[in-house]
Structure formats: structure tokens, C-alpha cells
Amino acid sequence: MFDAGRPPAPLMSNPRADRVKETAKLAGRPARLKTGRFLAEGPQAVREALAAHHSATGAGRPGVVLEVFATPACLERLPELAELAHGLPLRLATDEVLAAMADTVTPQGIVAVCRILSPTLQDILALRPKLLAVMCEVRDPGNAGTILRAADSAGADAVVLTAASVDIHNPKAVRSTAGSLFHLPVVSGVEFEELAAALHDAGITILAADGYGDQNLDELQDASALRRLSPDSVTGAGETAGRNSAPRLEDPSAWLFGNEAQGLSAAQLDASDHRVAVPVYGEAESLNVGTAATVCLYASARAQNR
Structure with a gap:
């Protein structure tokens, strides 16, 4: 000693x-x-x-x-x-x-x-979270650490890793979190079907980060800002968003971030309430999953905290 x-x-x-x-x-x-x-x-x-x-x-x-x-x-x-x-x-x-x-x-x-602390999904949902980051078969320790740091910085309530994702307690993953691993609950090894059902039962909107999504993140942020500045000017602003209407970033949400090579699976996309694309204005083919997660989580955090 x-x-x-x-x-x-x-x-x-x-x-x-x-x-x-x-x-x-x-x-x-x-x-x-x-x-x-x-x-x-x-x-x-x-x-x-x-x-x-x-x-x-x-x-x-x-x-x-x-x-x-x-x-x-x-x-x-x-x-x-x-x-x-x-x-x-x-x-x-x-x-x-x-x-x-x-x-x-x-x-x-x-x-x-x-x-190793092992909170359950039920433990997290009992706290009525507003913002969750979900890694769906994310396997690179650096990407997992980046997403966890982004979730921490955006004030997310917890991070969930589905089965077949990287072990977040891998030394490389721990280093890449730069200490954020110790700031918020992390639930590992959850089967996706169980997760999706639990999120829907809890009334949490599932947003899939998908480059081919029919919802544009910039437009969702604009709509959120307009509701905040002039609630009466937006039709349906007081209603809960459904699959046939645009999601509201200020509502309790869980963002899905997919595997580095394949992205989100068809089953994961089907289980989501909305598929949201981060617009790319330059020549890049797509965004790294860690970068996309940062943009998406901050969009929700800004809407929820203004």
C-alpha cells in the first residue's frame, strides 16, 4: 500500500x-x-x-x-x-x-x-431515458470508443451494445473512450430483437442512422428549431410522431449505429421507426460511423436541451 x-x-x-x-x-x-x-x-x-x-x-x-x-x-x-x-x-x-x-x-x-459494471437494459429503461446510443455489431474498438465519447459529450443517458459488438472493456476500446466509459451506464450483449421490443414498449423512438434514409437530419433540426421558436406555426407539433410522419428530435430517442462494413441490417432497419440520413455536401462517399454518431447524437441533444 x-x-x-x-x-x-x-x-x-x-x-x-x-x-x-x-x-x-x-x-x-x-x-x-x-x-x-x-x-x-x-x-x-x-x-x-x-x-x-x-x-x-x-x-x-x-x-x-x-x-x-x-x-x-x-x-x-x-x-x-x-x-x-x-x-x-x-x-x-x-x-x-x-x-x-x-x-x-x-x-x-x-x-x-x-x-466491470453490468447494468441491464431494464435498469436503464427504468430511469426513463431521453437519449440512447445503440451500437449494432460495431466491431472496431476505436469506433466504439468514439461513439461512447460522443454519447457522453452529448449527454446521452446510456450506451447499448448489441450482441456481436466489440467488447467495450477491451484495452483498446477502453483507451479510445478517454475516460468516458466511467461517465455513463453501458449495457453490453443485448439481443437486438429484445432491445427493439423494449424500446417500443417504453415509448422511445428508434432512429436508424442510414445513409439512404428518407429523413434528412438537417431538415429535422430545422423543424425542431421552428417548433421551439413558434410552436403554433407547425402542424402537428404537439402530436407524437409515428412511422408516417417526420420524427421529432426533442422526443425520447434511441439512435442505431451499424456495423462498419455492412451498416445496419434489414431487420434492424425494419425495426426502426425512422431512417435518418446525414446529408453529405462534399464528394465523400459516406461518413465514418463514429463521425455520423457524433452528428446525430448532438442533433438530438441540441433539440432536447434547448
């Missing part, structure tokens, strides 16, 4: 020690599934994990962080990390030990072992 007011515990210096090997195994999915733990690497991710830990324990919920490993140089450079880790096992280790634990080639001097 490391305590700024006491002599530090012996420096971990053997990169082949059993404890180091067990921690390193969390980079693999089998160990994460078996232990319910994952790794957060680097100062930014660990800082957000520790902040989430204290927020959870302060509210009487289980903590997020189980233990932290750091080099003396990292803690000298960033002493606030040692302060945030107060009350948790914080062990000093050499650069070689951190390199053996971490997934990155050049770790940044600190790694946290975190608990």
Missing part, C-alpha cells in the same frame, strides 16, 4: 511475478469474463475511474476501482492521482512491471484494475 504519510511498500520489480501475470491477463477477454475485471491504462483513464469510484461509494454503491499500480515517477509528476487513490490499494512498480501489465507498448506509468 502507498500512503503519502508513510514509508511506501516495497517496489514491485519482477515483471514475471504471478501478480503481474494475473493482472496482464485482463487484457484478454477470457480473464475479464472469469474475473469481472478490466484494465484502465494511463493517467486520464485512471483519473476518471477513480473519480467514478468515489462518486459510487459516496452514494452507497459498489466501487469501480479495485487496485492501482503506478511508477514513482508517475506519482511524482501527477501527485493528484495518489490523492484520488486514497483508501485503495496503491502499489509502486517499476517501468518494466508496468510494461508487463499494460496492453500498450509504452504505458504511461499507471494502471488500474477496475470492476
